[in-house]
Structures are given as C-alpha cells and as structure tokens.
Amino acid sequence: MRTTITTTTKTMPATAITSSVLRRSLRAYQVYGANTGVGKTVMSTILCGALHRAFPHERVWYLKPVSTGPQEDADDGHLARFSPRTSSKTLVQYGQPVSPHIAARTAAPLTDSAIREQIQRHVTECAEDGQGTLLLETAGGVHSPTPSGSSQADLYRPLRLPVLLVGDHRLGGISSSISAFESLHIRGYDLNTVLVFEDAQYENHLYLRDYFAERDIPLLSLPPPPPQSSTTESDRERMAEYYEEMSARPCVLDTVTALSTSHTLRLARLDTMAPQAHKHIWYPFTQHSPMTPASIMTIDSAHGDFFQTYCPSSSSEIKSSSPPPPENTLQSTLDGSASWWTQGLGHANPTLSLAAAHAAGRYGHVMFASAIHEPALSLAELLLKHLGNQRMQRVFYSDNGSTGVEVGVKMALTAASERYGYGDRMKEVGVLGLKGSYHGDTIGAMDCSEPSTYNKRVHWYQGRGHWFDYPQVKMKDGTWVVEPPEGQEEEFGPVARFTSLDEVFDVEARDSSAAAATYKKHILSILDRLVREEGKSFGALIMEPVMLGAGGMLLVDPLFQRTLISTIRASHSLFSPTPSPEDANTWIGLPVVFDEVFTGLNRLGPFSPSTLLGAQPDISVHAKLLTGGLVPLAATVASEAIYDAFLGSEKSDALLHGHSYTAHAVGCKVAETSVKELLKLQESGAWDGFQEPWNEARGVVDSRKDSKVAGRVWSMWSPTFLSTVSHRAEVESVVALGSVLAIKLRDENPGYESNSAIGLQSALSCVDGGFGIHSRVLGNVFYVMTGQTTEVDVVRRVEQKVLEAL
C-alpha cells in the first residue's frame, strides 16, 4: 500500500553516519537501470508479485527515494495499483519530469546524507514490521544526478545494497548495460542479478546473458510488457494480466528464490569469515595466543572514514527456529588508526579507484629499469616541486616505507663511505638516530633503530648506530611543556613551559635560546666521544621528523632535531681532515635522512614536516599517505650529491636494489592523484574549520590568511579538547598535530607491552551516536588519527566520545 509522499524534507546534519544495510530478517536490494526508460518499475512490480507468491507469509516493500514527474504517474502508484499487497512509498516527489538536480532547484535543499538518513529510517521501520524483501528503486540511470547534483551511484554507495540491474533491451542497450555495470562495479557494488526485456531483433538479452554468465552473474529475461499508451481500463487489464503471468513464471520464481538464497549465503559467509581467518591467517604484529574468532573484526566494506564491520549473531540465535532478528548486522566503525596511518582521502574514494583502473588499463605494470612512463615521471616531478627542498633531484621508487628506508640508508652509507674513505670499515658503518625511532620491519630498516621490544626476538637484527635521547613536547594540565628525558635535567635543562604550541615551533627565535646552546653542547660531546674516543664510523643521521610514530607518538622538541642537524652539518671536521665541500646542495657532515613515511604529506599539517623544523634533509622517504590509503608504494628522494656517489665504471658501483613492481603504474598514478588532491585541500582552505579554534586560541581573527604563515601549527583536534583531556587524572600528557591525537595514560610500567590503554580502546569501540571507533594502541599511548578529508563534526563527536570514555 502507498503510504506517504513527502515533498520537502528536513535537512539532516551533514555528517549523519550511514551504515550499510544488511539485516537477517530483511532482504534489501537496490534496483538500478542501465538507462532511463528500461523498465525498472515494471521489473520491480513483477518481482514484488513473485515475492508474494514465493514467500506468502513475508512482507514486500517498495521504496522510491526520489521521484520526478506528476504525482499521479509516480512509480509507487504503479506498484500500489498492480501489486497492492506491497507496501510502497516515495520519500521525495518533485513535480517536474526532469532530472532531480533540476527539479530540486525550486524546492528546499536536500543533502545526500539526508536522503540516506531517511532511507535508513524507513528500512528500520520495515525491519521492525516483519520479515520480507525491500526493493529500493533508483531514478534514471546509475549516474543520474541526485537533488544535490551528485551521482546516484555515489549517493547510495554507503548503503551498499546488493544490486538488481535492469538492462537496456533497446538498440545500443548492450553497451549501456555493460557500462552501467562497470560504473557500479568500480564503486564496490555487488551486482546480484541482471533483469532485461527480450527483443527478438536486437537480442540484447542473449548477448548480455553470456556476458554476465562469464562474471557469475545470472540474467533473467522476460517478454516486454504490453504498450501502455493510454490509461484506459482495458490497458490496465492487459497490464494486470501481464503481471499475473510474469510473476508466476518459474524463472521469475527461481530468481526471487535465488535472491533469498544468496542473502542467506552472504550472511553465512560473514559468520564463517572470522573463524576461517582465525584458522588460516597469520596476522602482522599480533600475538595469536589470546586471539579468538570473536576478537577478529570482519570488514564487509568501507567508505569515507568508516569501516562497515559485521556483528555476528550469537550462535543460539542463528540455530533457533524463531524468526531472524531484525537488527542491522553491519555497523559503522571509525577507522581510528587511519588504517595504520595510510588513509587520508577516505576509503573507496572514486577518484582514486578510477585513477588506479586507468593506469591498469593503460599499462598494467611495466618494467622500470631504463624505462619511463607518464605516471612515474609525473609523480617524481610533482614531489620534487612540492617538497620545497632545492637540493632534491632524484626519485627512487620501491614498495613500502621499510624498503624505502633501506634504499635511503644504502644511499647515505655509500655517499659517506665514498667521501670519508671508510673502505675497510665499511661493515661497521652505523647511523645516528633518536631513541624510540622505528623505520620498518625488514632487517636493514630494523637495524636503524635501537634494541627494543619490536626487535629483541629477531635473529638477524643488530642495532647499528647510536640513538640520542631528546626532550619531548607535551601538553600537561593545560600547558605546553618541553620536558627533558627522565633524570637528565643536567644534560637538557629543566622542564620549559610555553604559552602555546606556536611558541614551541618558533624554532628560528629559539635558535638563540639557552636551550639551543645546551642541546648543541650535549650533542657535540656525544659525537666527540663516539667518533674520536670510540673510533666509530657513521654514514647517516636518520630520523622521523617532528613526531616518532611507532615509538609512541612522541613529539620531539623541534629545536632539538634542528640543532642535531645543524650541529652534525657543522661537524665536518670530525669526520674528515679535508675542507668541507662548498656546493650549497651537497651534504655536509653526514647525509641527513628524513623518514617521512608517517609524518609527511600533510599528516602533521604541512605538506612536508621539514617546514616545521626549518631544516631540509639530503634524502627523504615517502610512503603511506603517498597513495592516499589504496596501494603500497614508496619514493626515496635524494640530492644529486648522494646520487653521484654511485656513478662509476662498474655495474657493482651502482645502487643494486630494485623490486619487480618498482614504480608500478597503478601506484604511481594513484600517488600522483593523491598528492594533487592533498595539495588541492591545502590550497582551498579545506582545513579552515579545524584551524579556526587554533587561531582563536592565539587571538588571530582572519583564519584563512594566518593559517598559511609558515611554522604555524594546528591540529584537527581542538585546543580546548586537548586542555580538558590533559587535566584528567589518568592522563599523563597529550599531544596533537595535524590529524594525530595521542593521549599518554599514567602507568607504572609504561611502554609497548603496557595494557593501560586497552580500557579506553575498548570503551570507544562500542557503538554510540551511530558509530564505534576502531583504534590501535601503542602500550600506554592511546591515539586516534583521522584522514585529511574527515569532517569537523566527526572529529568533534570523537572528542566527545573520548571525554566520556576517559
């Protein structure tokens, strides 16, 4: 029965969180058309009739979210007439028979999320009403515009309903049917069944049947309905007869039965995924002993900042003969670790998917040694231009941060060995770094960090170098402080209090402070001891600039990193008796390697974290956000002086490193697209809403203007939130920069093996206000990391949740 027509609708908050729809009691499908006029409503009516026959004790619902044209011709009216047992409804009806984006111009604005919200509400009402099937019919073709002007395929994607595609039986319909399928497929929709009318001349249904059979998608073809030229009683009777006949056809009944079966199978598969994974997957960085299938999160899909995670029924519910529970089995779970710090532009971003597919379709992967292709070159040019480091001239590609670091270290050690003639001592050359650093899991990358829990059980690990202590920046009880390492006040000076984080990062001004002199003296004494007294050889300074990630989101005093770099660069004479080279673009002292894998590309705010230090590396390593959270790729960028060290007459003089998929076109194209998107966000003021409270806190009125002042720091997390958190009794300190928030909890035994953040982690995982939060912890450090496209409102809601959970 037709229920309501809503012509205007209340605008919902922009960030209403949409969960995908999957309920045990309710089988819901989205009916898309290959084009307008292909018979979506007729096919829907036939299916509704067949559903009533096949499942006489179940309900059938029909929903048209957006409809255009005179109300008396509306599709839900057609359903009400020819399938009266079906509960049919239209959410929004526009009078004009044009595309919704034109029709909507004269009506109240209607956002995409408001439409999704109304659908969700309707689905909930249906599910509470009983068991059955819901058909949700779209308008026009798959990409027909919505009232807001977006594409339908994008609007409905967060719901990710299984699709019934009505193919086009007319001349040209093979092409439009296949293209429509492809547009849905690349957005991550699952196409369940194709429905198409038969046409003896064009035979589209025969061609499409074979085409989709190859893709394991069944096709149902049916004779077309009688012509509906008028609304006479006899026309209607003929139509009713047609529906009567079609919905009783065995092939149609088989189709609706198959829909039910595939619904059951999908749920059954989701139920077995965690147990199967528990049996066959060996997880990274995971102690499996305490693991149970229930501790494995099944991710059905993801969109924007959210995973759609599966909530299994308890086994008793599944086995019982009572009707299946109506609750949604999928929940929106915030990707609170930004998928191990890779995610920036949202999951399932169609721009990135299309970029990946275009490169795949143009190249696949093509061998890179002595060859060039457009995505690899464009990406290299783009990085060199925007890193803003004039000495950088060369890009070496590899597959992930760890390999990128191995490449960077090989580069640095060779360059230093060449200049300083390390020759015989070459196996003993080490690196200088910071305590708590982490550069990856391959042996060469591990060797760049000091001994720790991460590597103590690794047979071939050997820390090669020296790692400095350093003061950390923290907010404690509402105040930004720089705190010396425990018990080392003498070396580093006492705790220093700052009026703002800006003041901490005003490193040029702090260069002349007493702290800078103390740091320099400390660093020089250690260097002197290592090189002169202990006779050690070093080939690189390698650091994560500004913030050490896996070490526990440690915010290093930027003045210390800056002073460390300048002191090493001023210490050429420590390594060599000859005068230092005078080329401004060459390295001096030691090659400086920035591992920007985590901190780079706007993760901490600026495009490059070197901006925050006012110091540039000789080699930098980029990965994670480089590909916007889609596929692995790393770029190690180097100066020409580093590169020159590998020129020689022998092949063995070269950097003999390379992976088969080096500079794979898909990764390079996705990275190029991601970097451009990040730059666009940076330039367009997309983060103004986040910068505002930071500007207010520092008393600046014109936020847009001031946000571009170099060295100004800000975070997606608000200063008042940080202050409130820092006052909580269980909180030792808090830091935030860019999209990163880290809360250090008090713990008698802190460190990587601490469990003190588990409570907070688990409290936040509960669904509340429409979503739960999935987070990772680093010992007693709890952190949340958003993407670069996360909306202000979502961040504020997460802040609220954190305050409640603490």
Added chain:
Amino acid sequence: MRTTITTTTKTMPATAITSSVLRRSLRAYQVYGANTGVGKTVMSTILCGALHRAFPHERVWYLKPVSTGPQEDADDGHLARFSPRTSSKTLVQYGQPVSPHIAARTAAPLTDSAIREQIQRHVTECAEDGQGTLLLETAGGVHSPTPSGSSQADLYRPLRLPVLLVGDHRLGGISSSISAFESLHIRGYDLNTVLVFEDAQYENHLYLRDYFAERDIPLLSLPPPPPQSSTTESDRERMAEYYEEMSARPCVLDTVTALSTSHTLRLARLDTMAPQAHKHIWYPFTQHSPMTPASIMTIDSAHGDFFQTYCPSSSSEIKSSSPPPPENTLQSTLDGSASWWTQGLGHANPTLSLAAAHAAGRYGHVMFASAIHEPALSLAELLLKHLGNQRMQRVFYSDNGSTGVEVGVKMALTAASERYGYGDRMKEVGVLGLKGSYHGDTIGAMDCSEPSTYNKRVHWYQGRGHWFDYPQVKMKDGTWVVEPPEGQEEEFGPVARFTSLDEVFDVEARDSSAAAATYKKHILSILDRLVREEGKSFGALIMEPVMLGAGGMLLVDPLFQRTLISTIRASHSLFSPTPSPEDANTWIGLPVVFDEVFTGLNRLGPFSPSTLLGAQPDISVHAKLLTGGLVPLAATVASEAIYDAFLGSEKSDALLHGHSYTAHAVGCKVAETSVKELLKLQESGAWDGFQEPWNEARGVVDSRKDSKVAGRVWSMWSPTFLSTVSHRAEVESVVALGSVLAIKLRDENPGYESNSAIGLQSALSCVDGGFGIHSRVLGNVFYVMTGQTTEVDVVRRVEQKVLEAL
C-alpha cells in the same frame, strides 16, 4: 570523397601485432558515442567542416571501420554529401540495421585483429597522402559488440587513439555519458574532448560541462541539427546550412585548434620524457654512468605482450620547418622480460583492472591486524587449496618477494631456535642454500645469499649461512645433460646424458640411481662438517625450487634439490639428541623454505614447482605472478608447526613484522582473480598448442590427456628450437621450462658483469615483422620470458628472430 565499400574482408593471421597510432603528420581521433543515436556522425561532419576551415592546407579523413544498415544510409555517405572535401571510407558494411555481431553471422568471419590490421593500413595510406586529421567513428555505444562479438572498447584499445566522446543529450543521457567515459577510462583511453548537443529542458550539457571540467576535459556543446524526417531537397538544404553555420562557430574552430595543440603537446611531452627521466629518476639495478636519454625507453602504454614504445624524432627533424614525418612514432615492443618476471595475463587486462577497481571501490585499503576482509580470506583459501601441500595452514601477507622472504626466514629461524634451543647463539643462526641464489634486495633477504656482485658493495650485507654447489641441467648440442660444477666430478659424478627432459625430471625413478647416492653422501659430509666440526647453527634450508632466476636462469638438477631436502629431513639427529617429532605435518631437520617468487604459479609450467621435485616445503613465498603483473603483493605460506613457534604469553613472542598496506584489498582481489585465471588456463587446455611439440618429441599422441600427467615437463619454447639453438657455435647451452627460455653464451669471463649477451639483446630490439623485443640479460645469459597468455604464433616468431639474430 567516399572511396570503397568492402563487404567481406580477408581474415588476417590471429596474431597480427597492432601498434598504437601516433604520427606527427596525422592527428587521429576515435569518435565514441555515449549511446547509439547521440549524433556521432553529425558531430564528425561538423568537425570535418571546421578542420577544413581551420587548416585549409591539410587533409581531412573520415573512417567508419564497421557499419550496419542499408548502404545508402551509411555514415560515410552522409560525410561525402555534407563534407565533400573529406575523404571518407567504410571498411565493412553489413546490410542489416542491427548490432554488427548479429549482422556478421551471415557474412565471412572477421576477427578483431583483422579489423585493426585494415585500420592500420588505412592510417598508413592517409599519412603517406599528406598532413591532416583522421576521425575514426565507432558504431553504437562504447561497448557495442564488434563482428566477432567482442566489445568495441576492447577491439580498438590496442590503437589507443585519443577519444572524442559524443555525449547523450537526451533524458538519462547524463548517466550514460558518464558511464561511457568510465568504461573508456578504465581501459586506459585518454578522453580528449566531449561533444554534446544542447537541450534546454534536460540541460545535460551544462551538468556534463561541470563534470568533465573537474577532470580537465573540455566539453563542446552545440544546438542539435534540424529534424531529418525525410530526404527531401529542402531537408538536405537545411542540414547543409546547419553544417555551414556550426563548422564556422568560433567555439568549434577553437575545439579543432585545441585538438591540434594537444597533439603537439603530447608529442612534445613524449620527446622530453626520456631527458626528464634521465635527470630525475634513479633507476633500480642500473649503473647510470653510461646512460643517456636515448638509452631510456619511453613507454606510452602497453597491451597484451607488448609495450608501445616511443621513437623520438631526431631534434633536427623537429626543429625544421619542413612538414612533420609521416611515420608512426610508436612501436610494438615485446615485453621479453615479462616485466621483470611479473607479467602473466597480459598488460592492461580488463579483468584485472576491473578487479582492482572493484576492491578499491569496496574497501580502499583497510587495516589488517586482527581484521578480515573477503579478498584477503578468499585468496588465502585459494592458495592453500591449490598449492596441494597438506601441511600448509597459514598465510602471512606482505608487499613483495623480498619482504615475503624476510618473513619466511624469520618464521623458520624462530621455529628452529625454539626446537633446538639456540638461545644464546641466536644471532649466529644461518641458513643453508644454493650458490647463485637470489632472494631479494632488503638486507635480510640479501643475507640469505652468498657474497656476489649483487651485494659486495652493500654495507650491511653479511652472508649468513652455507651455500651448496650443485649439478645443472642444460641442453648442449641437442642433448639434455646434467653437468657437475666445474672440477667437481669427484663430488657429483661425471656429466650424465638424458634422452629427454622428462627423464631428468623423473625424480622418483632417479631416487635409486647412483647419482642420488653420490649427492646424499656429498650433502651429509658437508652438513657434518658445518654442524659437528665447525659448530655452526642453522635455521632453514631456503631455495628457489627448480630454477635459480637472477643467478642466471640456472636449472638445478631436480634430483639434487630433492635429495638435499630429504637428506636434511633425515638429519634430525644432527641438530638435536631428542627423537624427532612424529607429526606428518611438522618440519623435521630444518624448516624448508621455497622461494617460489619467480618459479611459482605456472611460470615453469605447473601451478607449484614443488610438483616437479615431488617434495613439499614447510614455508613458501609467493609474489610476482601472484598479482598477474599489476600491483605488488606477497604471500608467505606456512605450516601450523611453524606458526605454533610464535605462540606465547608475551607480545614479543609474536612475529612482529607487518607493513602498513599488509593484505591491501586491491592486491588481494587482483591476486585472487589472477590465480583463478591461471587455474582456468591450466584446466582448459590453453597450453595444448605449446605442449604438442613436446608430446610429439616424446611420442605421445593425445596431448590433452597426457599433459596432466604429474612431473611431465614442457615449455612454450619448442624442443626443435632449443635443439637448433644449442648447436650454434656461440651458444654454451640452453634451457627452457614453462615460459622461460635462457641461452647461455660462451664467454671467457662469464657472470653478472659479462657483456656477451648485449649483442643478441640489441639485435632483437630492432623492429622486424611488426615488433621489436625488449629483453634483459644476466651477464652472459640471454633470456626471454613470455606471459601465460602469449599466443603460440608470437612465441614461434620470437624463436625465428632469435635464430636470425644469433
């Protein structure tokens, strides 16, 4: 002027090689339609008129490759009437006004490559005729079927002409225009301009203008033509007036000028790519000293087995004021290294592109620790099922072969240390392996190989273990021999001659041979010396099964590898005084790690190379072909006994290894799809044509039946070709297995730094018979590797080229 109508056409050889079209003198475009009836021919006629105006001294050509419907209505006739200065032509005209795949049923068969061949020939004729523009108009929509039943978008893809897309101005046309664009985009086409008629009611042109502007694609909209209901003279006059007016419009003239500009810019970019790469790219495994821009291959695109490589004009030609040369600037170059051994299913395979895009659209990348998603689980299940190794239970994902090996070695060393209580000696535990092995470029993977050219300059490399000598299988002067390492006849026995490669690989029969006893004795004596006398500790046997790739495509005597495994497994008492475990699925002696990165997944014929040895590993590493040559991904597969060694109460007991993009959904989905495609090829007899000559050589008649006998070896390279090559004076020996061919050239100073294969490599790079061959060499070893979908005819032509070049 209308020239010819061909109603039937000669079928060309199935493997005619299509080069992409890009000529300096001729600007060629493919006109696609968003649907049928959107006005492709009208738009083409307008453009032709405008081209004549804008470039009065140039030619304009119009080509309709396939047309259906009565000849008198044909599109080239329309052109001839309304743009008589344009040279118009149809290649194939079918009388019925239906899709070409239906119309073609009653005509002579017409393959896709025959159509491409005819187009190529026509393009060449045009180019030789003068400077100008060619419009190539398709039929129907982008995916409309061709005479063979394939999709137009796939048929024309190898030509990869820039596209002019005629959008759909009708109701529903926004959707069909965007979907058509997406179908072309994911196939690697570049869309140059969108053309669409204006409609005041639907305003598709306004929506589409904004949509494509965001993608930097210009849109030209024009008023629709007058109705053409009849063929009266007044109708024709109105039409002629319309064309006159349209083709003179400034916006239309701007469009054709922009086409010319973008053609010039594309060529200019191609000209600068190699110089730019020479300046900014740091290549893997490359000594840059002798490199010049001219030695860098610019790859414009790739399709199937072929790159499309750019042939730059000499700078004098470009600068001169004489007309541009008519030759095609792109050439088909066989990807003879299978893009560093990764390629199997053809470049730009739409099935893989769509799989990648679907996973991107469903998930992006989602964090994998303690989580599961469908592609990762399906791939794990698929591998465990088809590797046919019952002890394997666990899959660990990483990013490439090198990281996969590091993971495998960490697994093995820990398992061995646990059982044998290596405790204090843990830093000294090494591996056993084979000389000439290669496992990757990260330090841990390098440490698994003995010192060599590859690693001698790497600071942190230290070979950790012992590497065995072994006899090699080779064809010499037409005979398969097993040859002991030089000067070690006493240890390994004399050269053994075999009647066939089958006999060499009949390892079960050879187990009882004298050679097996000799091998066993040799291995035992070395093991005894290493462990008992020298007190060394070992944690793994790691090998590339059957063939050592980077070491020079060395075909190891399978009996030796088999005996090495069985001898180590029988030597439990050497490592421990306690009795060996009795579980059939546990490891005994040492964990055996197969590095199947190169040799696995049908590269050498069978799905797993362990089939050829009749011996199974405890850990195996898979990459390269795993993702069919598209994106990086590795899977390290392990037995439960290995996994159990990492269970414990502490997090630090776990395998603390993981990469951010671990089990990225795109890679897993592409891998799942690739593995399924390989299995389909294997099961469908797709390689019968290659197996036939091998079966004939061994006297077997029913090739299909016999090809599935386990242990039977075959290659895509024919036995007679191998025999012929092996008799050549400059050839030391030759080997082939599966898709791999390796020719070892005589050289006084053989090895990785030898240059003796460079001559052969360079001779083959010349274009001859429609394509050149790009190959990589390993010192004095020249090799060619095809994909798993390369056609027999292509391989035979390569054989011919090799024989001519030798």
